[in-house]
Every structure is written in structure tokens, then in C-alpha cells.
Amino acid sequence: MNKLSTTLAVLAAGIVGPVTAASADMVETVTERGELVCGVHTGLVGFGAPDESGEWQGLDPDYCRAVATAILGEPKVKWVPLSAQARFTSLQNGEIDMLAQNSTMTLARDASLGLTFPAFNFYDGQGLLIRSDLGVTESKELDGATVCIQQGTTSEYVIRNHFTDMGISFTPVVIESGTEFFSAFFSGRCDVITSDLSQLAIVRLTSEDPEAYMVLPDIIAKSPLGPVVRGDDKAFENVVKWTSYALLTAEELGVTQANVDEMKMQDNADLQKFLGATPGVGELIGLGDDWVYNVISNVGNYSEIFDRNVGAGSPLALPRGQNALWSDGGLMYSPLF
Amino acid sequence: MSYSHRRDALRQGAIQVFTIGAILAMLWLVASLVRQRLEAMGINTGFAFLSHRAGYDLGESLIPYDGDSSYGRALLAGFSNTLKVALSSIFVALALGLIAAGAMLSGHASANRVARFYIRTVRNTPLLLQLFFWFGVFTISLPGIRERITLLPGVYLSNRGLNFPTPDATMWAFIAVTVVTLAATTVAHRHLRNRGKNTIVLRYIGWGVGLALVPLAATLDFAAFNMPEAGRFAIKGGGVLTPEFMTLFFGLSIYTGTYIAEVLRGAVQAVAEGQSEAAGALGLTRLQSFRLVVLPQATRIALPSTVSELLNLVKNSSLGVAVGYPDLVSAGNTAMNQTGQAIEMISIYMVAYVAINVVITKFSKMLEARYEW
Numbered sequence: 001m002n003k004l005s006t007t008l009a010v011l012a013a014g015i016v017g018p019v020t021a022a023s024a025d026m027v028e029t030v031t032e033r034g035e036l037v038c039g040v041h042t043g044l045v046g047f048g049a050p051d052e053s054g055e056w057q058g059l060d061p062d063y064c065r066a067v068a069t070a071i072l073g074e075p076k077v078k079w080v081p082l083s084a085q086a087r088f089t090s091l092q093n094g095e096i097d098m099l100a101q102n103s104t105m106t107l108a109r110d111a112s113l114g115l116t117f118p119a120f121n122f123y124d125g126q127g128l129l130i131r132s133d134l135g136v137t138e139s140k141e142l143d144g145a146t147v148c149i150q151q152g153t154t155s156e157y158v159i160r161n162h163f164t165d166m167g168i169s170f171t172p173v174v175i176e177s178g179t180e181f182f183s184a185f186f187s188g189r190c191d192v193i194t195s196d197l198s199q200l201a202i203v204r205l206t207s208e209d210p211e212a213y214m215v216l217p218d219i220i221a222k223s224p225l226g227p228v229v230r231g232d233d234k235a236f237e238n239v240v241k242w243t244s245y246a247l248l249t250a251e252e253l254g255v256t257q258a259n260v261d262e263m264k265m266q267d268n269a270d271l272q273k274f275l276g277a278t279p280g281v282g283e284l285i286g287l288g289d290d291w292v293y294n295v296i297s298n299v300g301n302y303s304e305i306f307d308r309n310v311g312a313g314s315p316l317a318l319p320r321g322q323n324a325l326w327s328d329g330g331l332m333y334s335p336l337f
Numbered sequence: 338m339s340y341s342h343r344r345d346a347l348r349q350g351a352i353q354v355f356t357i358g359a360i361l362a363m364l365w366l367v368a369s370l371v372r373q374r375l376e377a378m379g380i381n382t383g384f385a386f387l388s389h390r391a392g393y394d395l396g397e398s399l400i401p402y403d404g405d406s407s408y409g410r411a412l413l414a415g416f417s418n419t420l421k422v423a424l425s426s427i428f429v430a431l432a433l434g435l436i437a438a439g440a441m442l443s444g445h446a447s448a449n450r451v452a453r454f455y456i457r458t459v460r461n462t463p464l465l466l467q468l469f470f471w472f473g474v475f476t477i478s479l480p481g482i483r484e485r486i487t488l489l490p491g492v493y494l495s496n497r498g499l500n501f502p503t504p505d506a507t508m509w510a511f512i513a514v515t516v517v518t519l520a521a522t523t524v525a526h527r528h529l530r531n532r533g534k535n536t537i538v539l540r541y542i543g544w545g546v547g548l549a550l551v552p553l554a555a556t557l558d559f560a561a562f563n564m565p566e567a568g569r570f571a572i573k574g575g576g577v578l579t580p581e582f583m584t585l586f587f588g589l590s591i592y593t594g595t596y597i598a599e600v601l602r603g604a605v606q607a608v609a610e611g612q613s614e615a616a617g618a619l620g621l622t623r624l625q626s627f628r629l630v631v632l633p634q635a636t637r638i639a640l641p642s643t644v645s646e647l648l649n650l651v652k653n654s655s656l657g658v659a660v661g662y663p664d665l666v667s668a669g670n671t672a673m674n675q676t677g678q679a680i681e682m683i684s685i686y687m688v689a690y691v692a693i694n695v696v697i698t699k700f701s702k703m704l705e706a707r708y709e710w
Binding site for chain 1: 393476581670671675
């Protein structure tokens with residue numbers, strides 16, 4: 001009997017063990033491991049896609065690099081590409097440390113998955129992409145249309161509510177694989193695909209004939225995107241949250257990757273504290289005082305990240321729009337350091 | 338029963354009770370630990386979500402379902418789609434397997450070559466790849482609604498699927514009456530004949546009812562079908578086989594057909610040569626010897642392997658999620674994603690697939706018993 005209970009305990013530990021390990025002190029775990037394990041998109045140019053050398057590039061991967069640098073002093077990241085369907089489970093079971101994969105914050109995801117959204121890195125909206133030759137100018141005219149939806153996204157219920165509210169019907173085709181999702185639209189299986197506006201813009205621009213497709217003017221839902229972490233590690237959550245704020249504050253203060261050394265030396269108390277010339281910015285969140293300096297010198301500030309991945313400096317050339325700083329009329333706002 | 342026998346039986350029983358008890362205790366322990374851990378992580382547990390509003394639509398369903406229904410109903414709708422594609426594929430896979438096996442055994446060189454080519458190419462490529470291929474065939478290579486192909490009046494093929502007319506309510510009633518009448522007379526006829534009773538009266542009744550249906554049929558408006566009609570975005574009315582269904586249906590039946598063909602061929606060849614030679618010596622023709630001597634023995638050999646291929650087919654239907662077919666797993670994955678209750682959902686999948694496969698296994702046991710001698 002004794003042997004049996006030992007066996008049972010070992011078996012149970014084997015099953016529950018990995019879950020328990022995931023709730024350890026993440027900052028310490030990442031430091032010991034020497035790299036941050038980050039869940040990213042399987043391939044969405046601008047927001048997370050591998051380059052020729054297999055390194056992930058994009059707005060979200062740069063947030064992984066920023067967090068890794070804040071903890072480790074250098075942008076050492078292990079990339080784990082995840083489908084929309086698998087991403088939250090991977091984070092829950094500890095396969096990844098942080099998820100930066102175009103994830104929309106919702107009440108259910110924040111409150112019932114054991115996860116938390118520390119910050120936003122892109123304010124998006126959900127929209128509809130159609131073929132221009134349909135002659136449709138707004139979503140009201142889409143009665144009876146077939147809509148392709150990607151599984152595991154908020155668009156699955158947003159689209160239903162939108163069509164129901166307008167009193168028109170639609171047929172959904174829900175596809176898990178990202179590639180099949182887009183090819184179903186381009187082959188004409190669906191009249192409409194729905195997703196975040198940024199993603200629709202990218203899909204349209206990277207298609208063979210962008211003029212043949214148009215994004216409808218209706219924005220059917222807000223879609224605030226940001227990195228996600230598990231909810232049981234406040235210290236790590238703070239690191240992710242304040243790294244995001246540091247990127248915004250740096251832009252606000254005019255600190256860039258190029259001038260960060262020079263700015264650190266300036267005779268300005270705020271700058272000296274922010275960049276770690278004088279102590280104070282690290283201790284409270286369990287990092288060294290030079291963490292902001294490291295992040296900016298390795299990754300750049302928010303506007304630099306935005307520009308090179310999705311903004312003017314990239315083929316996508318998305319406007320800053322509501323992702324501009326609050327002082328420029330946008331929504332990006334950082335609390336005080 | 339001797340004393341030692343009784344003691345053995347007692348010991349056997351005790352061991353069984355203990356083993357089952359230990360397994361149940363372990364499951365309970367694991368379940369409660371997982372539950373505790375999930376609660377500590379702030380993840381919802383339990384099956385209460387099944388009665389909550391789902392809020393998402395499914396592309397097709399055999400049972401009435403819309404987004405206002407519960408998660409439980411969404412899963413049921415998904416399950417109905419799983420059954421639909423699995424059962425229809427099973428029949429076609431068996432038919433394909435039978436034809437291909439027949440072609441290989443027929444001795445015709447060209448038929449043999451075609452069958453072997455089919456088996457070699459289809460069996461040696463991954464099923465998922467084949468599903469993507471069929472999805473491409475049904476979405477990319479077929480034209481849009483406006484350029485739809487008209488196969489028959491009212492039967493359209495386009496990248497929205499195969500649309501066809503369906504009988505309306507009166508037609509269905511007529512069909513039902515006809516089928517029931519024919520079935521009832523056939524059964525009664527066989528029953529009486531087996532008992533050596535005179536069936537002439539019944540035969541007259543059957544003919545009488547059959548003849549009475551003819552003028553009735555003439556009064557029915559046969560144009561009263563639900564005809565598919567092309568709208569701006571979709572073909573409405575009538576029935577439809579969606580590209581997603583056809584992808585999975587073609588993929589599963591053609592893929593599984595190759596395995597069944599090999600099983601059947603192997604089974605026929607496994608029947609000892611002497612059996613058909615002996616049948617020949619008894620004066621049976623080749624066809625008679627195949628039907629009466631070889632086939633019953635081959636069926637017995639082929640049954641277990643054929644059934645496992647069919648069980649594989651049922652499980653493989655869950656690949657539908659990759660091509661947008663709203664089967665149980667697809668409907669459930671969305672629920673899992675919205676509620677975050679992965680463990681609960683996975684256990685529902687397990688129970689559902691085990692349930693289908695237990696039914697198939699029971700059915701095959703019944704068949705096996707028939708071929709027992």
C-alpha cells in the first residue's frame with residue numbers, strides 16, 4: 001500500500017509538476033536561463049515574421065527584445081511561433097515566458113485565463129477586407145456574404161454581433177491555419193475576411209494586386225493589442241509593463257538609440273534618473289539602474305520600433321494614427337518614472 | 338466448485354477490485370490536484386460554461402444552432418458534423434477499397450496498374466497535405482458563384498460548394514409513405530414466407546398500395562422542390578455540400594480507401610490456395626468458389642484490420658479544423674479559446690471519440706460473431 005501511494009504521488013507530481021514550475025519567479029528564471037522565451041506570430045510581416053536568418057522581426061518581437069534586455073542587459077530571446085489557437089494555452093502551461101502575438105485584450109482573457117495584459121503596444125480595430133469588384137461600400141450591404149474568420153481570435157464573436165446588430169445574415173468559415181485563412185479569401189471561397197485593420201492592410205499590400213481589394217471603412221470593434229504574461233507573477237508583470245512605458249517615455253523625452261549615450265550625460269535630473277546615471281529606476285522593480293539605458297540602446301524607443309516595422313520606414317508604411325503619443329493626439333500615454 | 342477454485346476466484350476478484358479502485362483513486366487525485374493548481378493560477382474550472390451563451394456561429398450544422406445557443410449545443414452541432422463526415426466517408430472508403438482490391442485481384446494488368454498507382458500515391462503522402470490539396474481543388478480551381486458550373490438543372494458547382502434542390506415537405510411525406518409501405522410489406526412477406534404461410538394475399542396488398550401511389554404521385558407537383566437560387570453573395574435555397582465538407586469527405590475516403598484495399602487484398606490472398614482448388618474439385622464455378630468459399634473466410638480475416646482503419650478515419654476527421662470544417666474539434670477549439678477551459682474541452686473530445694469508436698467496435702464484434710464457425 002505504501003508503495004502504491006508513493007507511485008501515485010510520483011505520477012501526480014509528474015502531471016502537475018510542470019504547471020507548478022511555471023509559477024516560479026520569472027525574473028530570476030530568465031536571468032538564470034540567460035534568455036527570454038517569447039511566443040510570437042507564425043508569420044505576419046511587421047508584427048512578427050522570421051527574416052532570412054530565422055530571426056523574428058516586427059513590432060511584437062521587438063517588445064520581446066526590450067523585455068529580455070531589461071532583465072538580461074542584452075536582447076537574448078528564444079522564439080516560439082504560435083497559432084492564434086495555441087497561444088494562450090502555451091502561456092498558461094509555462095511553455096513560454098511572455099506572449100507577444102497581436103493579442104487583443106478582453107475581459108475574459110484578462111480575468112478567466114489566469115493571464116494578464118500589462119500594457120498595450122498597438123491600438124488596432126477590427127475591419128473587413130473585400131474584393132473591390134463586389135461594388136460594396138459599407139458592411140450593411142453584405143447580407144448573405146460568406147466571411148472567413150481565423151480561429152482563436154476575438155473576431156469570431158465580434159463579427160456575429162456586428163452582422164446581427166445590422167439585421168443581416170452571413171455564413172462563417174472558421175479556419176485555424178493562417179495560410180489557409182488568407183488563401184481561402186484570395187481564392188474566392190469567402191467574400192470577406194475579418195481581422196485587425198493593420199493585419200488587413202498588410203495582407204492587402206502583400207497580395208499580388210492590392211488594387212483588387214479594399215478595406216471597408218467600418219471599424220466594427222476596438223482591438224487593443226499588447227504583450228501577455230501569466231497573472232501569478234507581479235514582479236515580472238511590472239517589468240513588462242514598465243519596459244513598455246520606458247519605450248514611450250523615451251520617445252517623449254527624445255531619447256533614441258543613436259543619442260542615448262549623449263542624453264545620459266546631459267545635465268538633466270529626469271534624464272539622468274531615467275537612463276540610470278543616478279540611481280532609482282531599477283531597484284523598485286528588481287532590475288539594475290541601467291535597464292532603461294540598455295533597452296533603448298539595444299532596441300530604440302517606441303517611434304523607432306514602430307517606424308522600422310510597420311511605419312514610414314517599412315514597406316507597410318502604416319500611419320501612426322491613434323498610436324501616436326498622447327501629446328501628438330494619439331493614445332500612447334506613459335505614467336511617470 | 339472445489340475449495341481451491343473458489344479461493345482463486347476470490348483472489349482474482351479482489352485483485353480486480355483493487356486495481357480498478359487504485360486507478361479511480363489516482364484519477365481522482367490527479368483531477369483534484371489539477372483543479373487546485375488551476376484555481377491557484379486564476380483559471381476557471383468545471384463544466385458550468387457548457388450552459389453559457391456561445392456567441393459564435395458555425396458554417397453548417399445538422400441540428401438547429403446559432404450563436405445565441407449554448408456552448409454545449411455548439412459542441413453537439415460540431416459533433417453532428419463529425420458524424421456526418423465520418424459516416425459518409427466510411428461508406429465511400431469501403432466502396433473504394435473494395436473496388437481497388439477487386440482490381441488488384443482481377444488479373445487484368447491495366448486495372449491492377451491503376452489500383453496500384455492509386456494506392457502507392459495516396460497511401461504514401463500525409464493526409465493533411467491531401468486535405469490542403471482538395472481544399473485548393475474546391476476553392477481555387479472552381480469558379481465563383483457568377484460563373485458557376487450547372488451540372489443539371491438546379492445543381493450548381495462553384496467555389497461555394499455543390500448546391501442541389503431538396504424535396505419540400507409534401508415530397509418528403511410522399512417519399513416517407515412509399516418507403517414505409519414498401520419496407521412493411523417486404524418484412525411481413527419474408528416473415529410469412531419463412532413460416533411457410535401463403536403470401537399471395539400480402540403480395541396483392543403490396544401491389545395494390547403500390548398502384549394506388551402512382552396516381553397520387555401524378556397529382557403531386559414535382560416542381561415543388563426547394564430550388565437553389567443564386568443571390569448576390571450566396572446561393573440560397575436547396576441543399577449544399579460546402580467545400581469544407583467535400584474537402585474532408587474526399588480526403589478521408591480516398592486516403593482510407595487505400596488502406597482498406599490492401600487489407601482486403603491481403604485477406605483474400607491469405608485464404609489457402611487449397612480451399613478454392615477443393616471448391617473447384619467439388620464442381621463449383623470460379624465465381625461460386627469465390628463467393629461461397631473464399632469470401633466468407635477472407636471477410637473473417639479482413640474484419641479486425643478494416644475496423645481499425647475505420648476507427649482511424651473517424652479520428653482523422655478532426656483534421657477538418659485545418660480546412661475550416663466545423664467539426665467537434667473546431668467548434669470545441671473556439672469554445673476552449675473563449676473560455677480558456679482546455680482540460681475540460683479535451684476530455685469532452687476524448688469521451689466523444691471514444692463513444693463513436695465504441696459503437697463501431699461493437700458493431701464489428703456483431704459482424705465477427707456472424708462469421709464465427
